[in-house]
Amino acid sequence: MDVVSWPAEFVERYRRAGYWRGRPLGDLLRDGAREHPDATALLCGDLLWSYAELDERSDRLAAGLAELGIRAGDRVVVQLPNVPEMLPLLFALFRLGALPVLGLPAYRSSEAVHLCLSTDAVAYVIPDTDPDTGFDYRRLAEEVRAKAPSLRHVLVAGEPGAHTPLHEIDAAPRPWPAPRASDPALLLVSGGTTGLPKLIPRTHDDYFYNLRASAEVCGLDENSVYLAVLPMGHNFPLACPGVLGVLHVGGAVALCPSPSPEVAFAAIERFKATVTAVVPPLAALWSQAVQWNTADISSLDLLQVGGARLSPDTARLIGPALGCELQQVFGMAEGLLSYTRRGDDGETVATTQGLPLCPDDEIRIVDEADRDVPPGAVGSLITRGPYTLRGYYRAPTHNLRAFTPDGFYRTGDLVRLTPEGRLVVEGREKDLVNRGGDKVSADELQNHLRAHPAVLDAAVVPVPDPYLGERTCACLLLREGYDDVPDMAAFLHDRGLAAYKIPDVVRICHSFPLTSVGKVDKRELARSVAPDPGATAADLRAR
Numbered sequence: 089m090d091v092v093s094w095p096a097e098f099v100e101r102y103r104r105a106g107y108w109r110g111r112p113l114g115d116l117l118r119d120g121a122r123e124h125p126d127a128t129a130l131l132c133g134d135l136l137w138s139y140a141e142l143d144e145r146s147d148r149l150a151a152g153l154a155e156l157g158i159r160a161g162d163r164v165v166v167q168l169p170n171v172p173e174m175l176p177l178l179f180a181l182f183r184l185g186a187l188p189v190l191g192l193p194a195y196r197s198s199e200a201v202h203l204c205l206s207t208d209a210v211a212y213v214i215p216d217t218d219p220d221t222g223f224d225y226r227r228l229a230e231e232v233r234a235k236a237p238s239l240r241h242v243l244v245a246g247e248p249g250a251h252t253p254l255h256e257i258d259a260a261p262r263p264w265p266a267p268r269a270s271d272p273a274l275l276l277v278s279g280g281t282t283g284l285p286k287l288i289p290r291t292h293d294d295y296f297y298n299l300r301a302s303a304e305v306c307g308l309d310e311n312s313v314y315l316a317v318l319p320m321g322h323n324f325p326l327a328c329p330g331v332l333g334v335l336h337v338g339g340a341v342a343l344c345p346s347p348s349p350e351v352a353f354a355a356i357e358r359f360k361a362t363v364t365a366v367v368p369p370l371a372a373l374w375s376q377a378v379q380w381n382t383a384d385i386s387s388l389d390l391l392q393v394g395g396a397r398l399s400p401d402t403a404r405l406i407g408p409a410l411g412c413e414l415q416q417v418f419g420m421a422e423g424l425l426s427y428t429r430r431g432d433d434g435e436t437v438a439t440t441q442g443l444p445l446c447p448d449d450e451i452r453i454v455d456e457a458d459r460d461v462p463p464g465a466v467g468s469l470i471t472r473g474p475y476t477l478r479g480y481y482r483a484p485t486h487n488l489r490a491f492t493p494d495g496f497y498r499t500g501d502l503v504r505l506t507p508e509g510r511l512v513v514e515g516r517e518k519d520l521v522n523r524g525g526d527k528v529s530a531d532e533l534q535n536h537l538r539a540h541p542a543v544l545d546a547a548v549v550p551v552p553d554p555y556l557g558e559r560t561c562a563c564l565l566l567r568e569g570y571d572d573v574p575d576m577a578a579f580l581h582d583r584g585l586a587a588y589k590i591p592d593v594v595r596i597c598h599s600f601p602l603t604s605v606g607k608v609d610k611r612e613l614a615r616s617v618a619p620d621p622g623a624t625a626a627d628l629r630a631r
């Protein structure tokens with residue numbers, strides 16, 4: 089089975105409570121175009137699209153994609169940065185009932201091929217080049233196409249080269265049978281701990297709830313201007329409440345081509361952005377940059393920070409420095425979201441990750457045997473709820489480990505609850521490195537490292553970093569005859585690995601510390617390679 093859905097009693101409960109309203113995501117824009125056709129939906133550089141215009145573009149693109157043979161249920165890998173084309177594309181696919189598989193712009197052939205193969209994607213949508221680095225996605229697509237036989241189309245936003253230009257996919261709008269709201273609307277990529285990233289099916293019903301309830305918690309309305317800084321393929325800027333949430337309430341989306349303070353502050357000033365979402369290192373950088381940047385960012389009302397641990401000290405600086413309210417967001421592509429609330433006092437916002445989004449988010453904090461820990465103690469967070477997945481896409485064996493028998497998702501995060509019921513993230517038990525919000529699966533990277541001819545075995549651990557929170561350290565045991573691997577970064581690059589997954593530090597070891605059951609003791613290993621003896625990255629400290 090490709091997708092695991094919620095048991096009937098939960099379907100009934102979530103519908104009765106009004107979380108699931110039976111509406112497909114394509115309706116979100118349809119409503120806006122009907123209620124305020126001339127309101128601004130999208131801003132990017134000199135471009136401005138009204139709701140009516142975005143709606144019409146989405147319909148025409150849907151019709152054009154259908155003429156290419158893209159059908160309900162088909163998967164389309166989308167790897168676009170924050171360009172205007174992303175929005176009509178998403179709505180076109182939602183309306184057709186075809187599933188966008190959302191990749192990040194940083195992905196290279198290793199990740200892109202995996203997304204296409206694991207979903208049998210029929211089309212792959214890319215930009216032409218990265219304006220900053222000159223990286224050519226059209227060449228990437230050639231490599232992907234050669235390895236993914238299911239791909240029938242490569243569509244390019246921009247100069248198409250040998251592929252199909254996205255802007256030529258256009259046909260007279262036609263009505264479609266609406267997809268079922270209980271069916272998956274899109275597939276998100278998991279931050280993941282397994283060798284190859286797992287895919288997360290998000291249904292129309294669950295994702296609509298996710299963005300609607302998030303918009304409400306964040307106090308968005310028709311006057312809100314959401315600045316998309318993080319790439320929209322990520323759940324946080326897409327729907328927490330993100331671009332979809334602001335469109336749902338009739339506000340505007342503004343696109344920002346780069347997260348650098350120069351570019352982002354200029355965009356805030358130009359578009360009078362009121363809300364945006366960033367990862368902790370960016371929040372820290374922006375808080376510094378206000379000292380020398382003269383752009384007027386006074387329109388900014390709310391800065392959401394999430395994706396990785398935000399230190400309380402940095403958190404206390406952000407609001408005063410940027411002149412806006414800070415909100416901590418603890419979330420995951422798999423579902424569960426926790427937000428500090430508007431108007432929470434400063435210490436609550438600085439030291440907690442707030443309250444779960446939904447009254448029906450079931451939160452349990454458990455020990456190794458899945459028994460509840462005493463109130464206030466740290467344990468593993470497991471959760472169920474109306475927007476948290478019940479199973480990864482096409483992953484029945486992995487699902488047995490990732491969920492409890494009664495359907496709780498094992499987040500792999502170590503948390504505690506305050507007496508008021510707020511979540512505090514204390515660490516992590518899952519085997520990944522959280523590089524300032526970018527997740528690097530240890531297992532995935534180890535498999536690549538072991539493919540190097542000099543490497544006998546590899547173990548990836550986080551090491552503390554003042555800017556990113558954590559950096560990636562690859563510990564290697566070498567085969568006889570080798571004493572160094574100077575070409576490791578080039579080797580991984582040539583294997584088509586995204587740049588953020590290339591280890592920051594490589595350590596050659598003579599042996600790995602083992603646990604009593606003979607597994608590599610990663611906590612001990614992290615401690616031994618940490619630059620400051622005794623200190624390890626936050627995640628390994630918790631237990």
Ligand code: OOB
Binds near residue numbers: 279328419420441527
């Ligand atoms: C977000 O989603 P993912 O799927 O990239 O990563 C999820 C993981 C969490 O399980 C946790 O380990 C970590 O990222 N995380 C945080 C955090 N927010 C996420 N760790 C500490 N403090 C936080 N505030 O990262 C994501 C998705 C939606 C909204 C926000 C973040």
